[in-house]
Amino acid sequence: MDYFLTEEQEMIVGIARQITDERIIPQRAELDENDAFPRAILNEMARADLFGIPIPEEFGGFGGGCFDIVLALEQLGRGCIGVGTAFAASSLGIYPLLIAGSREMCEKYLPDVASGKKFAAFGLTEANAGSDASGIQTTAVLDGDEWVLNGTKQWITNGGEAQIYTIVAITDRSKGARGASMLVVEEGDPGFSCGPKEKKMGIRSSSTTELIFKDCRIPKDRLIGRKGTGFITVMKTLDSSRPGIAALGLGLAQGALDEAATYAKQRVQFGKPIIAFQAVQHMLADMAIQLEAARALVYGAARHIDAHPKDISKVSSMCKVFATDMAMKVATDAVQVMGGYGYMREYPVEKMMRDAKILQIYEGTNQIQRNVVGQELNKEYGRA
Amino acid sequence: MKIIVCIKQVPDAKDVRLDPKTNTLAREGVQSIMNPYDLHAVEEAVRLRELLGGEVTVLSMGPPQAEEVLRQAISCGADQAVLVSDRAFAGADTWATSYTLAKAVNVIGAFDLVLCGKQAIDGDTAQVGPGLAMRLQIPYVTCVQKVREATDSGLVLERMMDDGYDVLALDFPALLTVVKDLNEPRVPSLKGKMRAKKAEIRRLTAADIGADPACIGLPGSPTQVVKVFPPEARRKRAVFTGNLDDQIGQLVDSLHPYL
Known part of the structure; x- marks a missing residue:
């Protein structure tokens, strides 16, 4: 199209x-x-x-x-x-x-x-703060002209490879969600280190580590925005970035469909290329239909966001859920179309299927995305 | 440091067909690309400029649509582009082409280094680079596979040979033709593509470069193409049987008439 x-x-x-x-x-x-x-x-x-x-x-x-x-x-x-x-x-x-x-x-x-x-990295997640971001334990306390950070961030992409980290820390626990702030930590700041690279199922070329703050001291002016606005900034950040994750899903699914369709034209069983069998054709057709529908949604959402409407949470979450669930399904079906070959590491769809899973998990699980969409619906229909 | 890179637009070799009636290259609907060796020449020029400063000018002789490859070179880092284009150039062989390019280089002005791809993948002659150097009366090195050292006054190079490589030092001004081992051409940048879109391509005609009409195009080309034809497909299959020694004997016997 x-x-x-x-x-x-x-x-x-x-x-x-x-x-x-x-x-x-x-x-x-x-x-x-x-x-x-x-x-x-x-x-x-x-x-x-x-x-x-x-x-x-x-x-x-x-x-x-x-x-x-x-x-x-x-x-x-x-x-x-x-x-x-x-x-x-x-x-x-x-x-x-x-x-x-x-x-x-x-x-x-x-x-x-x-x-x-x-390179930059974003640090929100902790051992006890995943889908529920309010469980953040990392603290930042002002001491004279410096913030003193303590705590550990977990599963941070580009950990150890980035030079600039934007992280969320609690600056006033008594204020709940309004007690979190965002700060910039730089590679080499005293008291800041990264853990070893995590061993993952997929996206193994990306680096994922802990960020460890032990009495890490950074200048006062590293605060992003006003104190206590951390959660709002986090939510706006994720609203902006989710269509990008959806786009990775589109690309992954396109790659998987390309591999599966090419293979199905070449692979001969019972005297015919397997793409001539309706069972395979229907699988490929469904993959292509789902992919194009997802692309239309993601592109539409991105263009909507570029028009700077007041609230983008709903469309941002919608396109992330739809495109990444689609990517998982298409990658799984690509392996199925390719049968035993698809399962082998010699062919790329095995990696695509392992990789696809993370798309449904990171930058807010797809269950959390559905919560966002549901809550927005609740608000919209509540106004009537 | 002033560098001139000569580039050519060629039909994409992945997509080459002969017109069965005329036996000439079918150019209709065939994608055009920058000659692959020239990509490496452009890349090396840009790297030398990044190292030593100066400017990179890309030069092409060709029809108006050759502008596309000049813009591509700008998107990969070249500073400016010159297209030498005139109906009078049509039918030029390597002799006339090197004359025309030399005239154009003289119009562009002072330079330290001229870079060319080893050969173009359509004609495959590998003559224009050396021919241009002779016209410009400057030393040249063909098949450069590595630039070992570069200073404002000259280069230390490796020249690819059949059985290894030579190490050569030469002073500017000079001309090099390059092979693909030289470098990995960069992907064009976003800013480069935008610049390429807006860039003004300088156009030079036969009159602009002061070319002698007898030396350009078909009249200036001693090479005459008498006939172009695809080799006849003659394939015979032979199956050798028996033990290995018998099979080898049969193979040698069957090859004998051709030796």
């Missing part, structure tokens, strides 16, 4: 496609096998200006919107959502600055992220 992209959007797609085909696809199996961080590929993406897409021009970026980043991530996701996640997590890490950071902070941090000289 033609989605009538602008010339600039076609450029973004073209660059991301070339990086995916020439750099990511030839290396993805090896990166997965070795849990290797795709530093060289990310550097190439930086040189191609992809990290600058969501960053305003005044801070060295391209000044693109949600749809622009969605288009880039869809292409990258077709190659490997591990690499796509490492890329997306750097954007996620700077959204809090774009949303609530002061001009000085943006000037200090954003140009280096736009150029890819530095």
